[in-house]
Amino acid sequence: MLHLLDVRCKFLMMCLVSMSMLSAQVFACFFYFLVLLFFFKKTGLNIFATLNSIKYFILFLFFIFAARALALKGDSLFSFYGLSVTKQGLNDGFLVAFRFFLVMLTGLLFSSTTKPSSVKSAVQWFLKPVPFVPEKRVAVMISLSLSFMPVILKQAKEVSEAQKARCGDLQKNPIKRIIRLVLPLLKKTFLSADYLVLAMESRCYSDDRTDPEFTPSGKEFFFFAGSVVLSLSLVCL
Amino acid sequence: MNNSKQLKMTVYTSLFVAFIAIGAFISIPIGPVPIVLQNMFVLLAAIILGPVWGLACVAIYLLIGLAGLPVFAGGTSGIGKLFGPTGGYLLGYLPCVFVTAGISKGLGKKMSSDIIAMVIGSLIIYAAGVPWLKVVTAMTYGKALAVGMYPFLIGDVLKIIAAAFIAKTLRPVIKL
Numbered sequence: 001m002l003h004l005l006d007v008r009c010k011f012l013m014m015c016l017v018s019m020s021m022l023s024a025q026v027f028a029c030f031f032y033f034l035v036l037l038f039f040f041k042k043t044g045l046n047i048f049a050t051l052n053s054i055k056y057f058i059l060f061l062f063f064i065f066a067a068r069a070l071a072l073k074g075d076s077l078f079s080f081y082g083l084s085v086t087k088q089g090l091n092d093g094f095l096v097a098f099r100f101f102l103v104m105l106t107g108l109l110f111s112s113t114t115k116p117s118s119v120k121s122a123v124q125w126f127l128k129p130v131p132f133v134p135e136k137r138v139a140v141m142i143s144l145s146l147s148f149m150p151v152i153l154k155q156a157k158e159v160s161e162a163q164k165a166r167c168g169d170l171q172k173n174p175i176k177r178i179i180r181l182v183l184p185l186l187k188k189t190f191l192s193a194d195y196l197v198l199a200m201e202s203r204c205y206s207d208d209r210t211d212p213e214f215t216p217s218g219k220e221f222f223f224f225a226g227s228v229v230l231s232l233s234l235v236c237l
Numbered sequence: 238m239n240n241s242k243q244l245k246m247t248v249y250t251s252l253f254v255a256f257i258a259i260g261a262f263i264s265i266p267i268g269p270v271p272i273v274l275q276n277m278f279v280l281l282a283a284i285i286l287g288p289v290w291g292l293a294c295v296a297i298y299l300l301i302g303l304a305g306l307p308v309f310a311g312g313t314s315g316i317g318k319l320f321g322p323t324g325g326y327l328l329g330y331l332p333c334v335f336v337t338a339g340i341s342k343g344l345g346k347k348m349s350s351d352i353i354a355m356v357i358g359s360l361i362i363y364a365a366g367v368p369w370l371k372v373v374t375a376m377t378y379g380k381a382l383a384v385g386m387y388p389f390l391i392g393d394v395l396k397i398i399a400a401a402f403i404a405k406t407l408r409p410v411i412k413l
Contacts, residue, residue: 011304011305014305014316019316022320057318067375067376096373103321104318107316111307116306119304119305123301138297138300140251141254142251142300144247144252144255145251145254145258145297146255146301148251148252152259153259175395175399175402178274178277178396178399179399182274182399183406183407186256187407190410190411193248193249196248197241
Protein backbone atom coordinates (compact mmCIF):
# COMPACT_ATOMS: atom_id res chain seq x y z
CA MET A 1 0.00 0.00 0.00
CA LEU A 2 2.65 2.50 1.06
CA HIS A 3 5.10 1.04 -1.41
CA LEU A 4 2.95 2.00 -4.37
CA LEU A 5 2.18 5.52 -3.23
CA ASP A 6 3.72 8.36 -5.22
CA VAL A 7 7.02 9.25 -3.61
CA ARG A 8 6.35 13.01 -3.67
CA CYS A 9 3.13 12.50 -1.76
CA LYS A 10 4.86 10.24 0.76
CA PHE A 11 7.62 12.77 1.26
CA LEU A 12 5.16 15.60 1.91
CA MET A 13 3.20 13.41 4.30
CA MET A 14 6.35 12.54 6.22
CA CYS A 15 7.36 16.20 6.55
CA LEU A 16 3.90 17.30 7.60
CA VAL A 17 3.42 14.65 10.27
CA SER A 18 6.98 15.02 11.60
CA MET A 19 6.56 18.77 11.96
CA SER A 20 3.27 18.44 13.77
CA MET A 21 4.79 15.79 16.06
CA LEU A 22 7.12 18.40 17.49
CA SER A 23 4.20 20.18 19.18
CA ALA A 24 2.11 17.11 20.04
CA GLN A 25 1.11 16.18 23.59
CA VAL A 26 1.37 12.77 25.28
CA PHE A 27 -2.08 11.54 24.32
CA ALA A 28 -1.59 12.53 20.68
CA CYS A 29 1.78 10.78 20.69
CA PHE A 30 0.20 7.51 21.84
CA PHE A 31 -2.51 7.87 19.24
CA TYR A 32 0.06 8.41 16.50
CA PHE A 33 2.11 5.49 17.80
CA LEU A 34 -0.92 3.25 17.25
CA VAL A 35 -1.34 4.63 13.71
CA LEU A 36 2.33 3.92 13.01
CA LEU A 37 2.03 0.38 14.38
CA PHE A 38 -0.91 -0.19 12.07
CA PHE A 39 1.14 0.90 9.05
CA PHE A 40 4.13 -1.19 10.10
CA LYS A 41 1.80 -4.18 10.30
CA LYS A 42 0.24 -3.33 6.93
CA THR A 43 3.55 -3.00 5.11
CA GLY A 44 4.78 -6.26 6.59
CA LEU A 45 7.79 -4.73 8.33
CA ASN A 46 9.04 -6.44 11.45
CA ILE A 47 8.89 -3.80 14.18
CA PHE A 48 11.45 -5.59 16.35
CA ALA A 49 14.00 -5.80 13.57
CA THR A 50 13.41 -2.11 12.95
CA LEU A 51 13.92 -1.27 16.61
CA ASN A 52 17.08 -3.35 16.60
CA SER A 53 18.47 -1.26 13.75
CA ILE A 54 18.02 1.97 15.72
CA LYS A 55 19.08 0.63 19.12
CA TYR A 56 21.82 3.23 19.56
CA PHE A 57 19.35 5.98 18.89
CA ILE A 58 17.05 4.51 21.55
CA LEU A 59 19.96 4.48 23.99
CA PHE A 60 20.43 8.14 23.20
CA LEU A 61 16.75 8.79 23.89
CA PHE A 62 17.13 7.24 27.32
CA PHE A 63 20.00 9.58 27.88
CA ILE A 64 17.84 12.59 26.93
CA PHE A 65 15.11 11.31 29.20
CA ALA A 66 17.51 11.01 32.13
CA ALA A 67 19.09 14.38 31.49
CA ARG A 68 15.72 16.09 31.35
CA ALA A 69 14.42 14.28 34.41
CA LEU A 70 17.43 15.40 36.43
CA ALA A 71 17.80 18.91 35.08
CA LEU A 72 14.30 20.39 35.24
CA LYS A 73 13.15 22.03 38.45
CA GLY A 74 9.80 21.15 40.09
CA ASP A 75 8.24 18.87 42.72
CA SER A 76 10.91 16.45 43.73
CA LEU A 77 9.91 12.77 43.72
CA PHE A 78 13.07 11.31 45.22
CA SER A 79 16.65 12.41 45.38
CA PHE A 80 20.09 10.95 45.79
CA TYR A 81 23.55 12.50 45.96
CA GLY A 82 22.06 15.95 45.64
CA LEU A 83 20.36 15.11 42.35
CA SER A 84 16.62 15.15 42.48
CA VAL A 85 14.26 13.54 40.02
CA THR A 86 11.28 15.82 39.53
CA LYS A 87 7.79 15.05 38.35
CA GLN A 88 7.88 17.78 35.71
CA GLY A 89 11.26 16.53 34.58
CA LEU A 90 10.01 12.96 34.16
CA ASN A 91 6.94 14.08 32.22
CA ASP A 92 8.88 16.43 30.03
CA GLY A 93 11.73 14.00 29.41
CA PHE A 94 9.30 11.24 28.48
CA LEU A 95 7.41 13.52 26.09
CA VAL A 96 10.55 14.78 24.33
CA ALA A 97 12.07 11.33 23.99
CA PHE A 98 8.79 9.85 22.78
CA ARG A 99 8.39 12.57 20.13
CA PHE A 100 11.89 11.96 18.77
CA PHE A 101 11.25 8.23 18.77
CA LEU A 102 8.06 8.66 16.74
CA VAL A 103 9.61 11.05 14.24
CA MET A 104 12.43 8.53 13.84
CA LEU A 105 9.97 5.69 13.21
CA THR A 106 8.15 7.82 10.63
CA GLY A 107 11.42 8.39 8.80
CA LEU A 108 12.20 4.68 8.93
CA LEU A 109 8.79 3.81 7.57
CA PHE A 110 9.40 6.19 4.69
CA SER A 111 12.88 4.99 3.85
CA SER A 112 11.96 1.31 4.06
CA THR A 113 9.04 1.67 1.68
CA THR A 114 10.84 3.83 -0.90
CA LYS A 115 13.53 3.05 -3.44
CA PRO A 116 16.63 5.31 -3.29
CA SER A 117 16.24 6.15 -6.98
CA SER A 118 12.70 7.40 -6.48
CA VAL A 119 13.86 9.47 -3.50
CA LYS A 120 16.35 11.02 -5.88
CA SER A 121 13.69 11.87 -8.44
CA ALA A 122 11.45 13.31 -5.72
CA VAL A 123 14.29 15.55 -4.55
CA GLN A 124 14.80 16.69 -8.13
CA TRP A 125 11.10 17.46 -8.47
CA PHE A 126 11.00 19.45 -5.24
CA LEU A 127 14.13 21.43 -6.12
CA LYS A 128 12.77 22.50 -9.49
CA PRO A 129 11.09 25.72 -8.28
CA VAL A 130 14.10 26.68 -6.09
CA PRO A 131 16.17 29.33 -7.88
CA PHE A 132 19.98 29.06 -8.33
CA VAL A 133 19.93 25.33 -7.64
CA PRO A 134 20.66 23.17 -10.69
CA GLU A 135 18.26 20.40 -9.71
CA LYS A 136 19.36 18.02 -12.43
CA ARG A 137 22.98 18.19 -11.41
CA VAL A 138 21.98 17.68 -7.78
CA ALA A 139 20.05 14.59 -8.79
CA VAL A 140 23.04 13.25 -10.72
CA MET A 141 25.29 13.92 -7.74
CA ILE A 142 22.91 12.10 -5.41
CA SER A 143 22.79 9.01 -7.56
CA LEU A 144 26.57 9.11 -8.12
CA SER A 145 27.31 9.32 -4.40
CA LEU A 146 24.84 6.52 -3.69
CA SER A 147 26.63 4.31 -6.15
CA PHE A 148 30.04 5.31 -4.78
CA MET A 149 29.18 4.21 -1.24
CA PRO A 150 29.40 0.43 -1.69
CA VAL A 151 32.56 0.87 -3.78
CA ILE A 152 34.23 2.87 -1.01
CA LEU A 153 33.19 0.38 1.67
CA LYS A 154 34.62 -2.49 -0.36
CA GLN A 155 37.88 -0.68 -0.94
CA ALA A 156 38.13 0.35 2.71
CA LYS A 157 37.87 -3.31 3.64
CA GLU A 158 40.51 -4.23 1.07
CA VAL A 159 42.90 -1.56 2.34
CA SER A 160 42.49 -2.51 5.97
CA GLU A 161 43.04 -6.19 5.15
CA ALA A 162 46.14 -5.31 3.17
CA GLN A 163 47.37 -3.35 6.18
CA LYS A 164 46.70 -6.30 8.47
CA ALA A 165 48.62 -8.61 6.16
CA ARG A 166 51.59 -6.28 6.57
CA CYS A 167 51.17 -6.09 10.38
CA GLY A 168 49.79 -2.57 10.06
CA ASP A 169 47.40 -3.13 12.93
CA LEU A 170 50.35 -3.31 15.31
CA GLN A 171 51.14 0.32 14.60
CA LYS A 172 50.61 2.31 17.79
CA ASN A 173 50.73 5.83 16.37
CA PRO A 174 47.09 6.79 15.71
CA ILE A 175 47.96 9.51 13.20
CA LYS A 176 49.91 7.04 11.09
CA ARG A 177 47.04 4.58 11.32
CA ILE A 178 44.54 7.14 10.06
CA ILE A 179 46.82 8.19 7.24
CA ARG A 180 47.59 4.63 6.19
CA LEU A 181 43.92 3.77 6.01
CA VAL A 182 42.57 6.94 4.42
CA LEU A 183 45.29 7.91 1.99
CA PRO A 184 45.28 4.72 -0.13
CA LEU A 185 41.49 4.73 0.03
CA LEU A 186 41.23 8.30 -1.25
CA LYS A 187 43.85 7.76 -3.93
CA LYS A 188 42.18 4.60 -5.20
CA THR A 189 38.70 6.07 -5.30
CA PHE A 190 39.83 9.31 -6.90
CA LEU A 191 41.57 7.38 -9.64
CA SER A 192 38.41 5.39 -10.31
CA ALA A 193 36.48 8.68 -10.25
CA ASP A 194 38.84 9.96 -12.95
CA TYR A 195 37.92 6.99 -15.12
CA LEU A 196 34.27 7.73 -14.44
CA VAL A 197 34.72 11.34 -15.57
CA LEU A 198 36.33 10.12 -18.77
CA ALA A 199 33.56 7.60 -19.33
CA MET A 200 30.85 10.19 -18.78
CA GLU A 201 32.55 12.65 -21.09
CA SER A 202 33.02 10.13 -23.85
CA ARG A 203 29.31 9.30 -23.64
CA CYS A 204 28.46 12.99 -24.16
CA TYR A 205 27.12 13.55 -20.68
CA SER A 206 25.28 16.83 -20.13
CA ASP A 207 22.89 18.28 -17.59
CA ASP A 208 20.12 18.23 -20.16
CA ARG A 209 18.50 14.90 -19.38
CA THR A 210 15.05 13.40 -19.46
CA ASP A 211 13.03 14.09 -16.33
CA PRO A 212 12.16 11.11 -14.13
CA GLU A 213 8.69 9.68 -14.45
CA PHE A 214 6.31 9.29 -11.55
CA THR A 215 3.59 6.67 -11.40
CA PRO A 216 0.89 7.75 -8.95
CA SER A 217 -1.19 4.89 -7.59
CA GLY A 218 -4.39 6.97 -7.54
CA LYS A 219 -4.79 6.92 -3.77
CA GLU A 220 -2.57 9.96 -3.17
CA PHE A 221 -5.39 12.39 -2.49
CA PHE A 222 -6.95 10.08 0.07
CA PHE A 223 -3.66 9.53 1.89
CA PHE A 224 -2.64 13.16 1.77
CA ALA A 225 -5.99 14.33 3.14
CA GLY A 226 -5.65 11.69 5.84
CA SER A 227 -2.21 12.92 6.86
CA VAL A 228 -3.41 16.56 6.94
CA VAL A 229 -6.26 15.57 9.27
CA LEU A 230 -3.85 13.48 11.32
CA SER A 231 -1.29 16.24 11.77
CA LEU A 232 -3.98 18.82 12.58
CA SER A 233 -5.41 16.55 15.24
CA LEU A 234 -1.91 15.89 16.59
CA VAL A 235 -1.37 19.61 17.08
CA CYS A 236 -4.81 20.24 18.60
CA LEU A 237 -5.05 17.24 20.92
CA MET B 238 34.64 27.10 -15.88
CA ASN B 239 34.39 24.81 -18.87
CA ASN B 240 32.17 21.81 -19.10
CA SER B 241 34.85 19.20 -18.59
CA LYS B 242 36.15 20.79 -15.41
CA GLN B 243 32.65 21.19 -14.10
CA LEU B 244 31.90 17.53 -14.72
CA LYS B 245 35.08 16.58 -12.91
CA MET B 246 34.11 18.67 -9.90
CA THR B 247 30.61 17.18 -9.96
CA VAL B 248 32.01 13.67 -9.75
CA TYR B 249 34.59 14.58 -7.09
CA THR B 250 31.97 16.33 -5.00
CA SER B 251 29.66 13.32 -5.10
CA LEU B 252 32.64 11.17 -4.17
CA PHE B 253 33.16 13.30 -1.08
CA VAL B 254 29.45 13.11 -0.27
CA ALA B 255 29.84 9.34 -0.28
CA PHE B 256 32.98 9.62 1.87
CA ILE B 257 31.19 11.78 4.45
CA ALA B 258 28.32 9.30 4.58
CA ILE B 259 30.69 6.34 4.85
CA GLY B 260 32.85 8.21 7.38
CA ALA B 261 30.25 7.57 10.03
CA PHE B 262 30.90 3.84 9.66
CA ILE B 263 34.67 3.69 9.23
CA SER B 264 36.23 3.86 12.66
CA ILE B 265 39.72 3.20 13.91
CA PRO B 266 39.79 1.57 17.33
CA ILE B 267 42.18 3.56 19.50
CA GLY B 268 41.66 3.58 23.23
CA PRO B 269 38.17 3.59 24.71
CA VAL B 270 36.53 5.94 22.18
CA PRO B 271 36.92 4.77 18.60
CA ILE B 272 37.88 7.55 16.21
CA VAL B 273 35.11 8.13 13.69
CA LEU B 274 36.35 9.72 10.52
CA GLN B 275 33.24 11.63 9.47
CA ASN B 276 34.27 15.14 10.48
CA MET B 277 37.71 14.54 9.05
CA PHE B 278 36.13 13.93 5.67
CA VAL B 279 34.10 17.11 6.05
CA LEU B 280 37.29 19.07 6.71
CA LEU B 281 39.07 17.33 3.84
CA ALA B 282 36.18 18.14 1.51
CA ALA B 283 36.52 21.77 2.54
CA ILE B 284 40.24 22.11 1.92
CA ILE B 285 40.33 20.02 -1.24
CA LEU B 286 37.13 21.07 -3.01
CA GLY B 287 37.11 24.75 -2.03
CA PRO B 288 34.26 26.86 -0.62
CA VAL B 289 31.61 26.54 -3.32
CA TRP B 290 31.86 22.83 -4.11
CA GLY B 291 32.57 22.00 -0.47
CA LEU B 292 29.38 23.74 0.57
CA ALA B 293 27.49 21.91 -2.18
CA CYS B 294 28.98 18.66 -0.94
CA VAL B 295 27.75 19.06 2.64
CA ALA B 296 24.40 20.47 1.50
CA ILE B 297 23.81 17.41 -0.67
CA TYR B 298 24.82 15.11 2.17
CA LEU B 299 22.27 16.76 4.47
CA LEU B 300 19.67 16.76 1.70
CA ILE B 301 20.10 13.02 1.13
CA GLY B 302 19.76 12.40 4.85
CA LEU B 303 16.74 14.68 5.10
CA ALA B 304 15.10 12.93 2.17
CA GLY B 305 15.20 9.67 4.06
CA LEU B 306 18.22 7.77 2.76
CA PRO B 307 20.17 6.16 5.59
CA VAL B 308 23.38 8.21 5.52
CA PHE B 309 23.55 9.66 9.03
CA ALA B 310 25.47 7.92 11.82
CA GLY B 311 24.09 4.50 12.69
CA GLY B 312 22.23 4.11 9.41
CA THR B 313 19.56 6.60 10.38
CA SER B 314 18.00 9.44 8.45
CA GLY B 315 15.13 11.87 8.26
CA ILE B 316 13.96 15.05 9.89
CA GLY B 317 14.00 13.38 13.29
CA LYS B 318 17.76 13.05 13.17
CA LEU B 319 18.40 16.47 11.69
CA PHE B 320 16.35 18.21 14.37
CA GLY B 321 17.22 15.67 17.04
CA PRO B 322 19.78 16.06 19.82
CA THR B 323 22.81 15.70 17.57
CA GLY B 324 21.38 17.74 14.70
CA GLY B 325 23.45 20.76 15.66
CA TYR B 326 26.64 18.97 14.69
CA LEU B 327 25.20 18.04 11.31
CA LEU B 328 23.95 21.55 10.55
CA GLY B 329 27.24 22.93 11.86
CA TYR B 330 29.02 21.19 8.98
CA LEU B 331 27.61 23.83 6.61
CA PRO B 332 29.28 26.96 8.08
CA CYS B 333 32.30 24.82 9.01
CA VAL B 334 32.96 23.78 5.44
CA PHE B 335 32.54 27.26 4.07
CA VAL B 336 34.78 28.97 6.63
CA THR B 337 37.44 26.24 6.55
CA ALA B 338 37.63 26.33 2.77
CA GLY B 339 37.69 30.13 2.77
CA ILE B 340 40.55 30.34 5.25
CA SER B 341 42.54 27.60 3.56
CA LYS B 342 42.13 29.31 0.20
CA GLY B 343 42.80 32.78 1.57
CA LEU B 344 46.02 31.84 3.36
CA GLY B 345 47.35 29.89 0.40
CA LYS B 346 47.21 26.13 0.25
CA LYS B 347 49.99 25.38 2.70
CA MET B 348 50.00 22.77 5.43
CA SER B 349 50.13 25.33 8.24
CA SER B 350 47.20 27.29 6.86
CA ASP B 351 45.26 24.05 6.42
CA ILE B 352 45.76 23.24 10.08
CA ILE B 353 44.62 26.70 11.19
CA ALA B 354 41.58 26.46 8.93
CA MET B 355 40.65 23.00 10.20
CA VAL B 356 41.01 23.97 13.87
CA ILE B 357 38.65 26.89 13.32
CA GLY B 358 36.30 24.63 11.35
CA SER B 359 36.17 22.05 14.15
CA LEU B 360 35.41 24.78 16.67
CA ILE B 361 32.52 25.94 14.46
CA ILE B 362 31.06 22.41 14.47
CA TYR B 363 31.14 22.40 18.27
CA ALA B 364 29.82 25.95 18.46
CA ALA B 365 26.75 24.77 16.57
CA GLY B 366 26.47 21.33 18.15
CA VAL B 367 26.93 21.94 21.87
CA PRO B 368 24.28 24.69 22.38
CA TRP B 369 21.86 22.58 20.33
CA LEU B 370 22.52 19.58 22.56
CA LYS B 371 22.06 21.82 25.61
CA VAL B 372 18.67 23.09 24.43
CA VAL B 373 17.35 19.65 23.51
CA THR B 374 18.47 17.87 26.65
CA ALA B 375 18.07 20.90 28.99
CA MET B 376 21.51 20.30 30.50
CA THR B 377 23.78 23.00 31.83
CA TYR B 378 26.61 24.23 29.60
CA GLY B 379 29.17 22.43 31.74
CA LYS B 380 27.44 19.08 31.28
CA ALA B 381 26.77 19.62 27.58
CA LEU B 382 30.45 20.39 27.03
CA ALA B 383 31.48 17.35 29.07
CA VAL B 384 29.24 15.06 27.01
CA GLY B 385 29.36 16.68 23.60
CA MET B 386 32.83 18.12 23.23
CA TYR B 387 35.60 17.12 25.65
CA PRO B 388 35.65 13.35 24.89
CA PHE B 389 36.24 14.05 21.20
CA LEU B 390 38.93 16.72 21.41
CA ILE B 391 41.96 14.40 21.43
CA GLY B 392 40.58 12.48 18.47
CA ASP B 393 39.98 15.75 16.67
CA VAL B 394 43.57 16.88 17.11
CA LEU B 395 44.79 13.55 15.71
CA LYS B 396 42.35 13.78 12.81
CA ILE B 397 43.38 17.34 11.95
CA ILE B 398 47.07 16.42 11.85
CA ALA B 399 46.32 13.36 9.73
CA ALA B 400 44.06 15.37 7.43
CA ALA B 401 46.78 17.97 6.89
CA PHE B 402 49.19 15.24 5.74
CA ILE B 403 46.54 13.63 3.58
CA ALA B 404 45.61 16.93 1.93
CA LYS B 405 49.25 17.67 1.21
CA THR B 406 49.76 14.30 -0.48
CA LEU B 407 46.43 14.27 -2.25
CA ARG B 408 46.51 17.71 -3.90
CA PRO B 409 49.11 16.82 -6.54
CA VAL B 410 47.27 13.55 -7.26
CA ILE B 411 43.90 15.19 -7.82
CA LYS B 412 45.20 18.24 -9.71
CA LEU B 413 42.25 20.59 -9.36
